Each structure stands twice: as structure tokens, then as C-alpha cells.
Amino acid sequence: MEINVGRFVFKEVSPRRYVASVALSELREAVGAVVMEDSYFSALTAVDLPKDGKIELDYVFWSIKHRVALIIKVTVDRNNAVVPTVIDIVPGALGGELEAYDLMGVTFEGNNRLRRGFLAPEDMVEKGIYPLRKDSGV
Amino acid sequence: MVVVEIPIGPQHPALHEPIMLKVRAEGEEVVEVSVNTGYNHRGVEKLLEKNSWVRGMYIADRVCGICNAVHMQTYVQGVEKLMDIEPPPRANYIRTLVMELERIHSHMLVVAVMAEVIGFDTLFMMIMRDRERVMYLKELVTGNRVHADIHMLGGVKRDIDEAKRDKILKELGVIEERIKHYKKVFETDYTIVKRLSEAGIIKRSEALRLSIVGPTLRASGIKSDVRSDDPYAAYPEVPFNVISRDEGDSWARMMVRLEEALESVNMVRYIVEKIPQGPAIPKAIPRAAKPGEVISRVEAPRGELLYHIISIGGANPYRVKIRTPSFLNILNTEKVYIGHRLADVPVIFVSYDPCISCTERVVVIDEKNGKKTYMSMRDLAKVRVE
Numbered sequence: 001m002e003i004n005v006g007r008f009v010f011k012e013v014s015p016r017r018y019v020a021s022v023a024l025s026e027l028r029e030a031v032g033a034v035v036m037e038d039s040y041f042s043a044l045t046a047v048d049l050p051k052d053g054k055i056e057l058d059y060v061f062w063s064i065k066h067r068v069a070l071i072i073k074v075t076v077d078r079n080n081a082v083v084p085t086v087i088d089i090v091p092g093a094l095g096g097e098l099e100a101y102d103l104m105g106v107t108f109e110g111n112n113r114l115r116r117g118f119l120a121p122e123d124m125v126e127k128g129i130y131p132l133r134k135d136s137g138v
Numbered sequence: 139m140v141v142v143e144i145p146i147g148p149q150h151p152a153l154h155e156p157i158m159l160k161v162r163a164e165g166e167e168v169v170e171v172s173v174n175t176g177y178n179h180r181g182v183e184k185l186l187e188k189n190s191w192v193r194g195m196y197i198a199d200r201v202c203g204i205c206n207a208v209h210m211q212t213y214v215q216g217v218e219k220l221m222d223i224e225p226p227p228r229a230n231y232i233r234t235l236v237m238e239l240e241r242i243h244s245h246m247l248v249v250a251v252m253a254e255v256i257g258f259d260t261l262f263m264m265i266m267r268d269r270e271r272v273m274y275l276k277e278l279v280t281g282n283r284v285h286a287d288i289h290m291l292g293g294v295k296r297d298i299d300e301a302k303r304d305k306i307l308k309e310l311g312v313i314e315e316r317i318k319h320y321k322k323v324f325e326t327d328y329t330i331v332k333r334l335s336e337a338g339i340i341k342r343s344e345a346l347r348l349s350i351v352g353p354t355l356r357a358s359g360i361k362s363d364v365r366s367d368d369p370y371a372a373y374p375e376v377p378f379n380v381i382s383r384d385e386g387d388s389w390a391r392m393m394v395r396l397e398e399a400l401e402s403v404n405m406v407r408y409i410v411e412k413i414p415q416g417p418a419i420p421k422a423i424p425r426a427a428k429p430g431e432v433i434s435r436v437e438a439p440r441g442e443l444l445y446h447i448i449s450i451g452g453a454n455p456y457r458v459k460i461r462t463p464s465f466l467n468i469l470n471t472e473k474v475y476i477g478h479r480l481a482d483v484p485v486i487f488v489s490y491d492p493c494i495s496c497t498e499r500v501v502v503i504d505e506k507n508g509k510k511t512y513m514s515m516r517d518l519a520k521v522r523v524e
Contacts, residue, residue, distance in 0.1 A: 014219075016368055017433055041349040043461035045446040058446065060433060064346070064360060067367045069433055092349020095469040096461075102176075103183075119179045131184055132457075138184055 003066060006033030010070055021073040024083065030072050031059060031086045031093075038065035044096030046104040048134045053078045055106060059086070059093075076106065085111035105130035139165045146483070148177045157468070159487065163480050171475045171483075173468060186458040191217050191427055192291065194455060198445075199285055201460065204244050207236045207286040208438040213458075214289045215370055216434030216447040220427035221291065227372070228418040229293040234372040235409045236279055236288050237436075238402040242313065243272040244439035245353075245395040245402075248491040249320060252392055255484045256333050261323065268316040271309050278302055292420035303410045314403045321396040324389075334389035338474050338486030341386055348470045351463045352441020353398065354490055356382040357390035364437035375412075378405050388489035395491070426453055438463055440491050468492050 001012040008030050010018035022030045039061040047056040052075075059072040076083055085108040087094050097108045102118040116125040124131055124138070131138040147158035156177035162170040182201055186194045198213035199206045211233055218225065225233075250265035273283050279298055280286040288294050298306075324330055340350065345358040355362055363380045365373045381397040383390040431448040441463030448457040467490045475483055 014432070035347075038346060040346045040351070040355075041466075042351075042442065043444050043446060043459060045448075045457070045459035047448060047457045060444065060446065062362070062367075062435075062442065064362055069368075069435070071433070090349065091347055092466060092470045095465050098469075117176050119176050121176070121179055131181065138181070 003068065003070070005037055005070065006030070008033060008072075016068045017071065018068050019071045019073060024074050024076060027059075027072065027074050028084055028086060028089065032089050034059075034061050034063070034070050034072065035090050037063045037070065039063040039070060041090045041092040041096065042069070044093060044100055046100040046106055046132065048078070048104065048132060049075075050078065050134050055081050055104060057083065057100065057106065059096075081106040082109055083107070084109050087111055103130060103132040105133060141169060144480070145174075146487075148174065157492075159483070161475070161480070161483055166479045166481075168475045168478050168480060168483060171472045173472060175469075183458055183460060186455055188454070190453045191221075191425065191455065192423055194458070195289060195291070196287070198460075199287055199289075201462070203284055204247065205240055205438045205440065205443075206284070207233070207240050207288065208436050208443055209460075210286070210289040211237060211371065212434045212436040212443050212445045213447070214291060215436070216432045216445050217291060217427060217455075219432045219434070220430055220447065220449050221424050222428070223292045223424060225293050225420075226417050227414045228297070228416045229420075230372040231409050231413045232279070232294045232296075232298060232418055233289060234376060235298075235406060235413075236276065236286050237371070238405045238409070239272055239276050239279070240286070241402045241439045242317075242399045242406075243269050243276070244491075245399040246272065246317070246320075248488065249324070249392060249395060252334075252388075252485070252488050253330075255488050256330065258330070261320075265320060268313065271313050271316075275306055275309055278305060290420055291424055292422075294418050297418045298410070298413070303413075306410050307407065310403055310407055314400065317396060317399050317403065321393070321400070324392055324396060331389060334392060334485060334489070335385070335387055337388040337478065337482045338471075338489060339385075339387045340471070340474055342384075345386070350441070350467050350470055350490075352438070352467070352491075353381075353394045354391055354441065354467050354471075356380070357394045358386040359384040362442075364435050364442050368435050370436060372409065376405050376408055378402075388485050391489045391491075427451065427455075440464055441467065464490070464492055 003010045003018050008020045010020045013019050042062050043060040045058040054075045055078050056075050061070045063070050097111050098118045100106045101114045102120050129136050141162050141164050144161040145158055148156040158174035160172045185197050199210040201209045246265055246269040250262045254262035277283040280288045340358045342359040345355050345360055361380050361382045366380050378401050381394050383394055427449045429449055429451045434445045436443045444461040446459035447455055450456045
């Protein structure tokens with residue numbers, strides 16, 4: 001089963017879960033297209049993949065129209081984790097971006113509310129540690 | 139006019155998690171609200187990575203004191219998918235029973251807190267007294283009054299018998315009658331209706347953009363409920379109505395919860411009467427999961443609870459992302475307060491059913507002379523009246 005959202009094709013990976021892997025340059029367009037499907041932003045999962053030198057970001061939306069979860073996957077370079085923000089398209093993504101920045105060290109370009117210590121404790125902020133990275137020593 | 143910044147929080151011993159609302163007000167009118175977090179990050183996601191699949195159940199259960207069974211359900215149903223386990227139908231019914239009891243007492247709690255915030259202390263105490271009956275039922279079924287701990291990979295830890303069924307049915311009669319009474323109070327009391335109506339309106343069109351969930355979303359006219367849209371446990375078999383209202387204000391959010399609590403009473407009744415026979419307690423505990431990832435969703439009392447669990451095989455999860463409903467509901471509604479009176483802030487804030495601990499202590503700083511005044515949230519709520 002597939003769902004077409006804009007020019008993106010979401011493939012079913014399990015019941016009511018549809019995934020599309022997109023390039024970083026297409027992220028904002030994909031999020032814009034998903035929001036048009038009566039979707040709310042549900043979660044942003046950042047996964048550290050040190051073996052590949054990448055960080056995977058999964059933007060999870062729930063579509064009221066289709067009654068499925070639409071998941072956009074992008075990967076960024078682990079050493080230069082910079083991603084365009086989507087909070088101007090879907091303000092609900094604010095918490096997800098703040099959290100991914102604070103705990104995983106992903107910078108969201110255009111989001112001026114990013115700050116260390118949003119969730120992470122002071123000692124980690126002082127040491128410059130991103131606790132959810134696999135090599136953080138936490 | 140002078141803009142006064144009022145930090146609400148960050149901690150109060152009566153509630154659960156510390157957070158701070160920085161409210162800037164021009165006279166009585168709120169002009170800006172920003173949410174401050176990070177006072178007590180427990181690192182639960184990291185802790186889950188470091189522990190085995192089975193230990194993870196107990197960590198997930200302790201994310202929240204009020205809605206712990208739903209956390210365990212979300213974690214367990216996700217891990218069960220990764221382990222290819224299908225819990226027996228009787229276990230699913232018992233899990234659903236506990237989760238619905240939890241919804242009743244959670245909704246009663248926030249209705250009670252709302253009563254207290256608007257100055258109805260007797261009503262607060264009466265609702266809390268009646269809520270104790272639900273806590274008793276939770277203890278009867280699970281053995282624990284607060285942390286249910288009923289789930290186990292592949293089933294539940296305790297079964298119910300006919301004696302328990304009869305006790306549940308007897309208590310439910312009283313609980314239903316009391317909730318109906320409180321619903322009538324919230325519907326007909328002139329002061330309550332006036333105080334809550336039109337406070338913190340979230341329009342239908344805004345609700346999706348702001349990505350709010352649960353009763354807060356349904357009070358804005360959107361019928362979205364994980365139990366019906368993405369059913370799990372015994373929900374495909376248990377009949378219930380998804381409650382929604384169109385007003386989108388604090389009053390509507392309270393009414394949605396009261397009506398949902400009544401639905402839950404009927405669901406609990408259905409479950410104990412129609413529970414299928416068969417085993418419910420697993421004989422062995424599985425230890426390893428296959429590689430893969432699963433997005434597990436559950437309708438917690440406060441809205442959609444999501445666990446994104448990633449496995450690369452082995453005894454521990456590789457990554458567990460937890461997104462609680464309050465995370466969306468509190469952070470994304472900062473703008474809703476703008477334009478309201480200062481005294482409406484506690485009302486609007488409580489109407490989201492926030493799972494945090496900051497709603498009572500307030501410091502008022504007069505920027506002109508730097509004078510600090512300590513006020514309780516209730517005193518603040520009274521300012522408008524005086």
C-alpha cells in the first residue's frame with residue numbers, strides 16, 4: 001500500500017504506519033505537503049548512527065484525513081548536523097526541535113529558540129555533552 | 139503601562155514535574171508567555187537504552203505517576219511487536235480495564251484541580267474523595283494503588299475473578315452517579331460556566347497546526363482518538379463513543395473529560411462482564427527482540443502517547459523515543475494565553491491537564507521598583523474577582 005502526498009510516496013511498513021525517506025533539501029517541502037493532509041506533528045525522533053557517521057531524524061505526523069502515521073525520514077552528517085527548521089510550517093514541531101538540539105546536537109537553521117539546557121542538566125551543558133549520542137559517555 | 143514578568147513555577151511539592159511559565163503582563167492583560175523546562179530531566183530515554191527489554195517495562199511505568207499503565211502499555215505493545223508475541227485476549231481485556239480505570243481517576247483529578255483553582259475548595263475535596271473509589275478499584279485489580287504494574291511481556295501479572303468482578307460493578311454504580319453529579323455541576327453552575335467559558339479558545343483550524351492532542355484537541359471539534367483511529371489492546375471489541383465539542387475553550391475541555399469519564403465507566407462495566415475466558419498470565423518471559431523499529435501509540439488520559447522503539451537485536455533497545463501528550467500540549471499553547479487576563483492563566487493552564495508541578499507558587503516582580511511579592515496560584519486567580 002502507498003499514499004501519495006504531494007510528489008512524495010509514503011510506503012506502508014506496518015499497519016497504519018507509512019514512511020518516506022527524503023533528501024535533506026526536500027524536507028521542508030515534504031513537511032509542507034504532509035501538513036496539508038490534515039496532519040498534526042506528533043514526534044521527532046533523532047537516532048544516532050555512529051557507524052555510518054549519520055544521525056537519522058524521523059518526523060512523525062498523524063494524519064486525521066488518512067488515519068495513518070506519516071513518517072518522514074532524513075539523515076544528516078553526524079559531524080555537521082544542520083537541518084532546516086520546520087516550525088514556521090508546523091509550530092507544533094517546536095518541542096521536538098528543541099529536544100533534538102539539546103540531547104542529540106542537531107542544529108535547526110532558522111529556529112532562534114534553540115538553547116542548551118532545555119532538558120539536559122547543567123553539568124552536561126557545561127561539558128558540552130549531548131547525552132543521547134552513543135559516544136557521549138553518559 | 140509597566141510590563142510585569144511573573145514566573146510561575148518551577149517547582150511545587152504537591153505536583154509531579156517542575157516547569158516554569160514566564161508570564162509577561164501589561165496591567166491585567168497577558169502579552170507573552172514562554173515555557174521554561176529542564177529542571178529535573180531524568181534521562182529516561184537513555185536509561186531505557188542501558189537496560190534490558192524486561193527492565194524497561196518498569197522504567198517506562200515510572201515515567202508518570204498518574205498515567206503509568208498507559209506508559210507500560212505503549213512500551214509493552216511495541217516490544218511485543220518486535221518480539222512477535224501476541225498477548226492472549228483475556229490479558230488484553232485486563233490491560234484495557236486498568237487503563238480505563240486510570241482514565242477515570244485522571245479525569246476526576248483534573249476536574250478537582252480546576253475546581254480548586256477557581257476557588258471551589260469543597261468541590262475539590264468531594265471529587266478527590268470520590269476519586270478514591272477508583273483508586274480502590276485499581277488496587278483491587280492490580281494490587282497497587284498508584285503504579286499499576288499489571289503488564290508483562292505476553293500478558294498480565296494478575297488475573298481477576300468473579301468476586302473482584304462483583305466488587306468492581308458495585309463500586310462503578312456509585313462512581314457513575316458521582317461523575318454524573320459533577321458533570322451537572324459543571325454544566326449548570328453559573329459561576330463555573332462563566333469562569334471557564336471563552337477562556338483559552340483554540341479554534342479547530344489552529345488546533346492541528348499547534349499539534350495539540352487528546353481531550354484538548356477533541357474540545358476543539360476534532361474527533362481524534364487513538365483508541366478508535368489506531369486501536370490496540372481490547373479497544374477494537376469494546377464499544378465506546380469518541381467525545382468532542384466545538385467550543386474549544388476551557389469549559390469544553392472540562393466537559394469532554396467528564397463525558398469521557400462516563401464513557402470509561404461503561405467500558406469498564408462492559409469489560410468485566412464480557413471478559414473472555416482463557417489464560418492471561420504468561421508462563422515464560424522473553425528476553426530478546428528482533429531488529430526493527432516500531433511506533434507505538436496509545437490514548438493516554440491527556441492524549442496521544444507515542445513510543446518510537448528501535449531495535450538492532452539483542453537484549454537492550456537501541457533507542458527509545460518517548461513523546462508524552464503534555465510535551466505537546468504545554469509547549470505549543472504559549473500563544474493561547476495572549477490577550478487574556480492574568481487571572482485566566484491558571485484556568486487555561488489547568489484546562490490542558492498539564493502533568494507538571496508548577497501551578498501554585500507565583501512571584502510577582504514589579505519591574506518599576508524591583509519589589510517581589512509571593513502569591514499562590516489561587517490568590518492570583520482571585521485577583522480578577524477583587
